[in-house]
Amino acid sequence: MTPTEFLVLTRGPLFDIAVTIFVFGIVLRLFEVLILGRKADLAAARGAEFKPGMATVMRRFVPDREKLQGSPVVTILGYLFHVGFFVCLLLFVPHIELIHSTLGISWPGLPTAMIDAVAVITMLALVGLFINRLNSKLLRFLSTFEDYFLLVVVFLTLFTGYLAFHRIVEPYPTALALHLLSVELMLVIFPFTKLMHTFTAFLGRYYNGAMYGRRGVES
Amino acid sequence: MSDHNTLGEILRERGVSRRGFLKFCTATASMMALPPTMTMAVAEALEKAPRPSVIWLSFQECTGCTESLTRSHAPTIESLIFDHVSLDYHHTLQAASGDAAEAAREEAMHAHHGKYLLVVDGSIPLGDPGFSTIAGISNLDMLKETAEGAAAIIAVGTCAAFGGLPHAAPNPTGAVSVSDIIKDKPIVNVSGCPPIPSVITGVLAHFLTFGGLPELDQYGRPMVFFGQSIHDRCYRRPFYDKGLFAETFDDEGARKGWCLYRLGCKGPMTYNACATMKWNQGTSWPIESGHGCLGCSEPDFWDAGGFYKALSIPTSDLAGAIGTGLGVGAAVGIAAGAMAHKKKTDAEHEREPLTVEQLEGES
């Protein structure tokens, strides 16, 4: 297979398959969660559900003192990683082009030098999180194969993107195809791993906030 | 064709000054990424270069490559170099035709066996030999026969180098490149549709100067010309880095000369010397004239996903994929969810109350 054929494969059929599985999985998983439903709460409410639910969705974006003191590495590197990943994903022009061509919406990108720096920070954060997982007695105990594996998969998407951008792997079609391949791997496993928290964390936070809000507590 | 034996003699005969010749040698040396100290060596080698025999075979091609080489506005030193070689067979350019033409080829093959240079443009059909024949000989046979005694082969143009347009899906003729067929000869791929004339002559000059082939990349292309991407040498690159893009061919960004990535420019995946050497004696090149790079020097560039689609856009039916995913996901999800819900409500209905007696019996 020539590099261009490899690129054509990963840009074409493989991407299709990956996106189909991704969308299929997300929808399936969301139905699996939502159809279980929630029994109506018969206890007289002290507060509302919707507003506190949404407030908790927002509030848990904000790190508090306890997280910073209790789990500083996870909190700080976790933030860097999440913000960095979404900056790279959503503000790098080639990615915006992809979204534009798929969904028809578009927005300005960031200069590539900035994306470059953010990508490096994000990758370092991931490496840090990986090392921390191995080093911390607590996290080593909690971690499963999946926890390590997903760090590697997400790292690969950034790393192959970085290689392609800087042409460290030649020729470019190979580099770009490797990047696409790593993204496709991530898309395929996404709905069936904890990566799903990208969606369900919002549901979870909402339920938490709504259930506490009903009792008059800001959670 | 001249009867003189060395390039130096030919050039002097044509009135090229020593100064002009050295200037050309400097340019050639730098083009080939040689240190300036090598200029004199190049000049000396070129001056004394013996006159090689060249056989040029054209298969499934459009003559664009030959046009690129010969259609210069004014005679250039490049064309003089080209004049210098003994072009013993080129069915577009030679005066002879029919049997006489073929006889010339055979004669050159005999006379210079093991020493002549074979230049090929066009791809070779493997499907039905009848798709392309010359004097009743299939392209495949002629290539094999002619390559046998060649010192080296230069595949000029993307068709000869990688199969090119004829090779594009669905490839009705079964077109392949020279290197797909010939495995036992040194081959240089000078890809491009067409290749830059100076690149063709540059390779010839290298051959004349050093008697061998230049350093090649993984596609068999001379590193000196194909070592860097269009994107990396593009004068519009700063706009890419700043995130300034033309959105259409006639918007303000286009007028201001912003990056053409979003209009499908394949600069990032294309390795060629256009951005530095330009075309028409350095006048301009595609991106400078406002159009994105097509990626014509890359294998399979016709099939690389559309000339006006940005490189990062998947070539397939994404909307269809999303639609399928949504539909099937919803159907399976509703079914699975309903089953899970039923399991839960069944468990509720079948429930028998737990009593403290039962607990005490156990603990």
Place this chain on the structure above:
Amino acid sequence: MSGTSLQRGLKAWMEEMDAPVASFFSSCVHCGICAEACLFYTETGDPKYTPIHKLEPMRRFWQQEFTLFGKLLKTVGLSKPVTDEELEEWETLVYDSCTLCGRCSMACPVGNDITYMIRKAREGFVASGHVPKGMVGAAGRAIRIGSPMGVKLSALEAQIRHIENDTGLKIPVDVEGADYMALLSSMEIMNFPEYIEALARIFKQAGVSWTLCSEAFEATNSGIQIGSKDIARQLVQRVVDGAEKLGVKYVISPECGHAYFAIRWEGPNLIGREYKFEVVHILELLDQLRAKGRLKVSEKFDERLTFHDPCQIVRKGGVLAETRNLMGMIASNFVEMEDHREHNWCCGGGGGVSSNERADELRIKVFSRKKKQLDAVAPETLVTACANCRLMLEDGLEEYHMELPVTGLTEMIAEKLVEEEK
């Protein structure tokens, strides 16, 4: 099904699964932040006490039964079914090292209400017979005798006579048509009868029409702690029957944390209908009276006071502002502990841990968290609003050789009450 069994336990889990649980399990990324919010982890450093880890068997059961992918994993043998041995191993994690305090639920970055799930997990543990002996005993006494501590009506009547003789106050019992029916916890009857006296004095002063109910005076609910909604339902039903028989408008939950959560928040869902009365916590009622000017104190306490927030009343129950309003009324030198209100640290004995003797040693060990909190503000008196917290605090303080009186907020108010003859 006659007895408890693994199968019965798993079936109970089947019932407990809902969209929040599925969201929570889908979201956990093993970040470890809940561990830092749990005193059982912070005080022992043992990672097995990580809150979400306590749910691992239930998570696997959910994945295998409620997701297609989990079914697939189970079919090919990559996910092992939950075993009886496993539940036995996890029993101590779910009962001995979780007080259902809800602190982890406030900390989780993806919003997992872990306590909500532990409560559900216990349904499976109890139905499979993996439940601490002490809690079974308490539940048995609650069902048969009417109180987890075995307190009978006669004991309450003795205390009432005692108080009435001492103070000359009247403690109304079984008064039909009273506005309020007060509930008590056994601990208040046996250990802190001052609470009953305080109620009598305050209500007399504020002119509140109230009564106790001889058939439903016990507020605590061992069923909730042990995690059996069948047992919990019976206990709630007694209160509901008593209140509806007397025709009261309000039922007052005493200063007992989980009793409040049981009667106020779980009760209607257990009996499957809304109440015909309203449940108020005693502090809510007192704050209402304060706001209306019906509750006045003569002076404030000069000593340095701090307030221990009972988890079930404050963080999980939503009685927040009332506690500070009332403290403000009686304290001139009030000091907050660093983590307070919805971020307070548990006394270590909630969620049934206090009736589980097996957990005593661990409970005392993790009390070091409370000690640190208290050492930092050095109060002269520790005020709380939960009889169970109060017992646990006294116990912990004694073990750690700390001289610090613990008292209930209602009694503090009663002590400084302005008593006018009416």
